[in-house]
Amino acid sequence: MTDFSISILNWYNHEKTSMPWRDEPDPYRIWLSEVMLQQTQIQTVIPYYLRWIKTLPTVRDAAESSEDVVLKLWEGLGYYARARNFRLACQTITENFDGIVPSDPIQFKQLKGVGDYITAAVQSIAFGHPLPVIDGNVRRITSRLLSLPHPPDQHYGEIMDFLTRHIGDTQPGDFNQAMMDLARDVCKPKVPLCTQCPVSCYCSAFSDQNVHRYPVKKEKKTRPHFRVAVGVIWKDSHILVSKRKSNGLLGGLWEFPGGKIQNGESSPECIQRETLEELGIQVTVGDFIKTIQHAYTHFSISMDSYHCRFKTGEPKSIGCSDWKWIKRDELVSLAFPKANHKIFDNIPEVSPFEN
Ligand code: SF4
DSSP states (O other): OOHHHHHHHHHHHHHOOOOHHHHSOOHHHHHHHHHHHTTSOHHHHHHHHHHHHHHOOSHHHHHHSOHHHHHHHHTTSOOTHHHHHHHHHHHHHHHHSTTOOOSSHHHHHTSTTOOHHHHHHHHHHHHOOOOOOOOHHHHHHHHHHHTOSSOGGGGHHHHHHHHHHHHOSSSHHHHHHHHHHHHHHTSOSSSOOGGGOTTGGGOHHHHTTOGGGOSOOOOOOOOOEEEEEEEEEEETTEEEEEEOOSSSTTTTOEEOSEEEOOTTOOHHHHHHHHHHHHHSOEEEEEEEEEEEEEEOSSOEEEEEEEEEEEEEOOOOOSSSSEEEEEEGGGGGGSOOOHHHHTTGGGSOSSOTTOO
16 A cells, blocks of 8 residues: 555545445445436435435336336436436346346446446445546546646546556555545635645645646636427316437436427427427417526526417327326426426416416
């Protein structure tokens, strides 16, 4: 073990953050937590994790659940492909590995949705394989430790080499978790707490007193903005909802039919065009409900919503994977994107066209 490893592991033994998945080291739970933690903060993840484990406590339970159930458990966490892939991977483990998470990194990495990061995290923490994890936090701290002159993405080899030299064979899972905890709690993005840092004596940026320069930032791209219109389509006391295709953004979630507004098109015209193209039906657009502003990671939208009355046609899954008529109170039983949630409170119990 290197002096750097000893310093960081000593710190971790005293300061490690308590998390529910650390109390019961079970590969399934560690894996689930790591999938949830990608792009999401710990405090947000904990209630989702606890709810999931209560509902689907084992690999087999996740494998036997429906896509709707896992998406509902995931609703609000974003990056829904993670949930769909996790369920599919659990099905593979149930079919090919008798429900036991593979302890061989090569076999594990072949599972759906499992990449380098998840493989290293799960295989090091659950099975003791010395595989370094590299996430955004680890990139930041190593950029400072090594004073890397370019954005961290351009230094993958140096970062991996540094971590491989220090991870060691005895506590690789603790080493990885220590790096992630230290980066998150001490080597913070804006104001690193260098005077409390157990590895400051190994830190090049600290010794040169130019911590603020690292990590070197990438040039920022501007985030595109789209205008969207959706219809709350009523037929008597029922509302039409459609399911997004699995293989895209927000895949598998239910939504109010609609889409992007084209140049020169009004919101009502957009809803009429989209419902015809995606579902093969015609609607009459009624009262305006509200406009929602919502920002996703790579783009933002403003979404106009209208009450609509079903006119003609038999709904078909043309541009969606499924559709159904539901009662108002069933909205909460399905998984919807956050932007759709923002109009739930404006939807009455009975159709506004019934009078
Ligand atoms: Fe980060 Fe400061 Fe520690 Fe260097 S000394 S690793 S910049 S917290």
